[in-house]
Every structure is written in C-alpha cells, then in structure tokens.
Amino acid sequence: MTATPAPAIELRGISKAFGPVQANRDIDLVVPRGTIHGIIGENGAGKSTLMSILYGFYRPDAGEILVGGKPVAIADSQAAIRAGIGMVFQHFKLVQNFTVLENVVLGAEDGRLLRPSLSRARGELKRLAAEYGLQVDPDALVEELSVGHQQRVEILKALYRRADILILDEPTGVLTPAEADHLFRILRGLKDEGKTIILITHKLREIMEITDNVSVMRRGEMVASVRTAETGPAELAELMVGRKVLLRVDKPPARPGAPVLEVRGLRMVDAEGVERLRGIDLEIRAGEILGIAGVAGNGQTQLLEILGGFPEAGARLQGEIRLGGRPLPLQGPGADGRARRRAGIGHVPEDRQAEGLIMDFTAWENIAFGYHHAPEFQRGPLMDNAAIRADAMGKIQRFDIRPPNPDLAAKSFSGGNQQKIVVAREVERNPELLLIGQPTRGVDIGAIEFIHKRIVALRDAGRAVLLVSVELDEIMALSDRILVMFDGHIMGERLPAEATTGDLGCLMAGVEPARADAGGGAG
Numbered sequence: 001m002t003a004t005p006a007p008a009i010e011l012r013g014i015s016k017a018f019g020p021v022q023a024n025r026d027i028d029l030v031v032p033r034g035t036i037h038g039i040i041g042e043n044g045a046g047k048s049t050l051m052s053i054l055y056g057f058y059r060p061d062a063g064e065i066l067v068g069g070k071p072v073a074i075a076d077s078q079a080a081i082r083a084g085i086g087m088v089f090q091h092f093k094l095v096q097n098f099t100v101l102e103n104v105v106l107g108a109e110d111g112r113l114l115r116p117s118l119s120r121a122r123g124e125l126k127r128l129a130a131e132y133g134l135q136v137d138p139d140a141l142v143e144e145l146s147v148g149h150q151q152r153v154e155i156l157k158a159l160y161r162r163a164d165i166l167i168l169d170e171p172t173g174v175l176t177p178a179e180a181d182h183l184f185r186i187l188r189g190l191k192d193e194g195k196t197i198i199l200i201t202h203k204l205r206e207i208m209e210i211t212d213n214v215s216v217m218r219r220g221e222m223v224a225s226v227r228t229a230e231t232g233p234a235e236l237a238e239l240m241v242g243r244k245v246l247l248r249v250d251k252p253p254a255r256p257g258a259p260v261l262e263v264r265g266l267r268m269v270d271a272e273g274v275e276r277l278r279g280i281d282l283e284i285r286a287g288e289i290l291g292i293a294g295v296a297g298n299g300q301t302q303l304l305e306i307l308g309g310f311p312e313a314g315a316r317l318q319g320e321i322r323l324g325g326r327p328l329p330l331q332g333p334g335a336d337g338r339a340r341r342r343a344g345i346g347h348v349p350e351d352r353q354a355e356g357l358i359m360d361f362t363a364w365e366n367i368a369f370g371y372h373h374a375p376e377f378q379r380g381p382l383m384d385n386a387a388i389r390a391d392a393m394g395k396i397q398r399f400d401i402r403p404p405n406p407d408l409a410a411k412s413f414s415g416g417n418q419q420k421i422v423v424a425r426e427v428e429r430n431p432e433l434l435l436i437g438q439p440t441r442g443v444d445i446g447a448i449e450f451i452h453k454r455i456v457a458l459r460d461a462g463r464a465v466l467l468v469s470v471e472l473d474e475i476m477a478l479s480d481r482i483l484v485m486f487d488g489h490i491m492g493e494r495l496p497a498e499a500t501t502g503d504l505g506c507l508m509a510g511v512e513p514a515r516a517d518a519g520g521g522a523g
C-alpha cells in the first residue's frame with residue numbers, strides 16, 4: 001500500500017467562543033495538497049473565525065492544527081507565515097502611499113528573508129509576477145491601482161513570503177466580472193504549481209467553477225465536506241441553510257404607476273474638479289424597480305449619495321430632482337440625509353461600515369438610526385428607548401439577524417448580518433423611494449433570497465426602487481428596467497427580457513453593442 005501524502009491542512013476539533021457565542025464548535029477539516037477548497041456557510045456560520053484561527057489572529061479554545069501532517073501552534077500571523085500560510089484579506093491591508101514593491105517587501109524581513117536588497121526583491125517580484133500571471137508595475141503607488149490590481153499585490157505579498165497555502169476571504173466581492181475571471185485564472189495557475197487554496201465565498205457559481213472540494217458550515221459547525229463534482233448549487237444551498245432555497249426571484253410583472261423620482265440633467269463636479277456625473281436623466285415610477293448596472297466607479301455611488309442627501313464634501317451640483325412631482329433641493333439646507341428620509345426616501349448605502357452603521361453603537365440603536373425622531377419613538381420630549389428596542393427586536397426576528405441580541409455592538413456582527421441590520425431599518429420604513437446600493441454584498445444565499453423578496457414586496461406595494469449593483473445577476477433578476485452607467489452618464493437602457501450579459505457587458509465597458517447582435521424584434 002502506498003502512503004497518501006499528508007494533507008496541506010488538517011484541523012481537528014477546533015472550538016472557539018466569543019462570550020456566549022460559540023463561533024466554532026468541534027470543527028474537523030482536511031484540505032488535500034494542491035487543491036482548491038471552498039468554504040461556504042450562512043452569515044455568522046463561523047467561516048472567518050475559523051480562517052482567523054488558521055492565520056493566528058485568534059487562539060482556539062480547543063483543537064489541533066496540522067500543516068503537512070505535523071502539529072503546529074499558530075500563535076500569531078508570523079507563525080502562520082512560517083508554516084507557509086498566507087491570507088488575502090477582504091479589506092486589503094496595503095499601505096496606500098507606498099509602491100507595490102515596498103508593500104510586498106514590508107514586514108517580510110523575518111529571519112528567513114533577511115532584508116533582501118530592494119533590487120533583489122524587485123527581481124523576485126518580477127519572477128513571481130511572470131510565473132503566476134500577476135502583472136503589476138512594481139513602482140506604481142498602491143493608491144493608483146484598481147481594486148483588482150491591489151488584490152494581485154496582496155497575493156504577491158503572500159507568495160513573496162513563500163506561502164504554500166493561500167486563504168482568500170470573499171475575494172470577488174469587490175471585483176468586476178472580468179477581474180474575477182482573471183483572478184480565477186491566477187488561482188488555477190497557482191494550483192497547477194502545487195499551491196493549496198482555501199476560498200471563502202457566498203457565490204455558489206464560483207464554488208462550482210473553481211473548487212475541487214467544498215466544506216459547508218452552519219451555526220458554528222462543519223456540516224458537510226463533499227467533492228464539488230459530486231454536488232450542485234441546489235444541494236449546497238440546502239446544506240448551508242438547512243432548507244430548500246429558491247435560487248431565482250419569483251416576480252410578477254410590474255404595474256408601474258405615476259412617476260415617483262424624476263432626475264433631469266444632474267451634473268456633479270467633485271472637490272478636485274473631476275466631472276463625476278455628466279447629465280443624468282432618469283425616471284422611476286411607483287411599483288417599479290430601476291436597476292443601474294455598471295462597473296464600480298462610474299458615477300453610481302455619487303448618484304446614490306446625492307439622492308440620499310450626502311454628496312461628497314466640496315462637490316458642485318447642477319440639475320433637478322423631483323420626488324412625487326415636488327422639487328427637492330440638491331444641496332444645502334433641507335438636502336441632508338435626515339431631510340431626505342423625512343421626504344420619504346430610504347437609503348441603503350453601498351458601504352455599510354462607513355455610511356450605514358455606527359460600528360460601536362448597539363444593534364438596536366443602529367436599527368433606529370436616522371429614524372429615532374419618528375413620533376412612535378418619542379414619549380413626551382424624550383426618546384422612548386423601550387419602544388425603539390422592541391421595534392428593533394421585531395426587525396431582528398423578521399430579518400433573522402444573528403445572533404438575535406439587540407444589545408451587541410454593530411461591529412460584533414458578521415458582515416452579512418451587519419448588512420441585514422441596514423436593510424431591515426430602511427425597507428421596513430416602507431419609503432416612497434428606496435435607494436439601495438449593493439444590497440446583498442457579503443450576504444448569504446438564504447438572506448439574498450429574503451432581501452430580494454422584500455425589495456419586490458416593496459415594489460408591489462407601489463413603492464419605487466432604485467437599485468445599484470455590480471452583480472449583473474442581481475440586476476437582471478430584480479430590475480423592471482435596466483440602465484447602464486459608464487463614465488458618469490447613461491450608456492443605454494434595456495428591458496431585462498431583452499438584455500444579455502454580453503450586451504450589458506459591452507455597455508458597461510463604454511461600447512455600444514453592434515446593432516447586428518440585437519437580434520429579432522430589436523430591429
């Protein structure tokens with residue numbers, strides 16, 4: 001009998017609690033060498049905690065870690081690096097005003113690498129970049145790089161530290177579809193070179209496309225590990241959530257009514273003098289979801305922020321906004337977030353941590369945030385905290401926010417549950433117009449189904465919804481009409497039934513699709 005090679009990683013009986021929350025319970029995991037291993041699970045299932053243990057951020061309360069068959073103690077991230085484990089973070093940990101080369105070398109001077117001269121480091125960086133298709137200019141400043149390129153720098157950093165095992169936590173959340181394809185080519189190349197990759201993602205499409213094996217976590221436990229070729233999205237979704245999940249949105253046809261939002265000739269020049277919006281015209285009717293597709297950074301963020309009442313400081317605006325036929329001020333008094341909410345605009349901002357939540361405040365405070373002056377939350381001249389808490393508890397239950405503890409600080413919730421806090425707050429106010437940016441970023445499949453249903457229900461109750469998302473699937477599934485934004489203007493409009501990803505992809509890249517491709521009916 002030939003001995004099978006030791007797995008790259010083996011976890012035995014790992015447990016970790018945060019106070020009363022058992023984030024990981026008796027976890028076993030085997031990751032064979034030279035494979036891509038997916039880890040999936042609902043929000044708060046314990047994926048990030050498990051990876052943080054592997055990378056030495058947290059010490060487990062119990063359990064054992066074996067790397068290449070040998071037990072190791074991973075007390076900190078230096079120890080993880082010595083064991084050959086590298087981590088590519090969701091929020092990159094690069095120094096923005098350093099060059100690529102400086103970032104890669106920074107902090108790598110542990111005993112093994114002995115302060116290489118920069119020229120040697122440059123050579124090594126070039127070799128790695130060429131070998132793995134990770135082209136980046138070593139002398140570019142990180143702040144000048146696109147998100148996709150910054151991610152390459154993170155990967156290079158890990159490879160430079162001789163990582164054999166790479167952990168990626170939701171790496172495609174911030175990437176365009178083309179960047180995500182490129183990343184997957186890189187990951188396949190790394191695997192072909194014998195590297196082992198652990199990929200945390202909520203996207204089952206990615207799991208099916210690129211992994212060899214997949215492990216499923218639910219409520220702190222490892223509930224299954226299967227070969228990807230022997231499973232499918234429906235089965236994985238069910239394993240993850242513990243029930244059948246609809247993987248598409250069931251949506252009756254829209255019955256649009258009167259215009260709710262009208263935007264005419266909206267222009268914006270930012271504080272640096274760059275024109276971000278170049279004359280936007282759009283209209284959303286009651287009972288309609290208007291989806292805005294586009295690669296991040298083409299003006300969608302600015303549009304949402306202006307409509308929501310907090311344009312970038314120093315921005316100059318022009319144009320007209322009407323809500324229910326009444327003009328709204330663009331800037332100045334009466335144009336802030338609170339005034340917009342009073343006018344009937346709900347807003348789920350794209351960046352939940354920076355704009356949607358106060359991370360040190362409790363969940364119940366965050367759920368009232370922006371609406372705490374509502375009459376039902378007042379008792380005489382005072383705020384009625386008991387009423388606010390009771391209201392928050394209802395939202396926590398209806399949105400299945402976990403753990404269901406309104407007194408925890410927002411920062412103690414997992415990313416997906418933070419998102420549910422913001423969505424619950426805005427959707428349940430039943431606004432005339434809901435502005436919603438990247439509603440399901442970092443959110444698990446069960447919660448996506450739920451959030452999508454709530455958005456459709458809001459529409460069917462006669463409300464108008466402006467949806468901004470970089471996820472084309474989400475735009476196609478939810479929108480009644482689709483606008484594509486490119487470079488601060490509207491490149492084109494499509495009905496979901498006639499739109500293809502190829503066609504939308506062209507518009508997103510600023511290219512008018514060839515008329516011949518339009519096919520029957522479109523003439």
Ligand SMILES: Nc1ncnc2c1ncn2[C@@H]1O[C@H](COP(=O)(O)OP(=O)(O)OP(=O)(O)O)[C@@H](O)[C@H]1O
Nearest residue numbers: 018023043044045046047048049412413414415416
């Ligand atoms: N530093 C912390 N302090 C307190 N509780 C924490 C901390 N980190 C995580 N938790 C809790 O541990 C549980 C597991 O969280 P974890 O971030 O590992 O989940 P996840 O599966 O990565 O979720 P998501 O998909 O939403 O990122 C959650 O209930 C979370 O609230």
